Amino acid sequence: MRCVYVCSPIRGNIPENTSKLQAYADYVSNNGRAPVLPFKRERDSKSLIFICDEVWVFGSNITDEMVSEINLAKSINLTVKYVKDSEVINDE
Numbered sequence: 001m002r003c004v005y006v007c008s009p010i011r012g013n014i015p016e017n018t019s020k021l022q023a024y025a026d027y028v029s030n031n032g033r034a035p036v037l038p039f040k041r042e043r044d045s046k047s048l049i050f051i052c053d054e055v056w057v058f059g060s061n062i063t064d065e066m067v068s069e070i071n072l073a074k075s076i077n078l079t080v081k082y083v084k085d086s087e088v089i090n091d092e
Contacts, residue, residue, distance in 0.1 A: 005049050007069050008058040018045045021088065024058045027088045037068075046072055054079040058088065 008023060009017050023036060027033035036052050038045030046069055049055060055073040057066065063088050073080050 002033045002053040003036050005038065005052040005055045005069070005073070006058065006064050007060050007073075008053050009036060009063050010038075010065065011063070020058070020085070021077045023088050024056075024083075027083070028056065030062045041065075049073055049078070050076070052078065054081060056081045056083055057085050059085050 006021070007029060008020065008024060011017075022064060025035040033054070036048050038048055049069060049072050055070065055078050057070060062070075068079055
């Protein structure tokens with residue numbers, strides 16, 4: 001199974017970002033891939049990118065840390081996919 005690094009904001013609104021994390025993980029799983037959740041790791045989770053097949057960038061708020069993760073993924077030729085929250089989160 002292909003592994004996907006979930007790239008999304010960590011800091012800021014922790015409760016909201018944590019809630020979104022579950023939706024992002026479900027989205028990745030529902031698309032037949034295994035989510036790798038860097039939030040649940042200690043510092044320097046970027047090393048997890050090296051064990052992944054792809055990086056999926058969630059949401060429209062791209063932080064400096066996310067830019068760093070995206071640049072690392074591109075430098076090692078991983079697929080970087082951008083996913084809008086509207087594709088993942090149902091705001092009914």
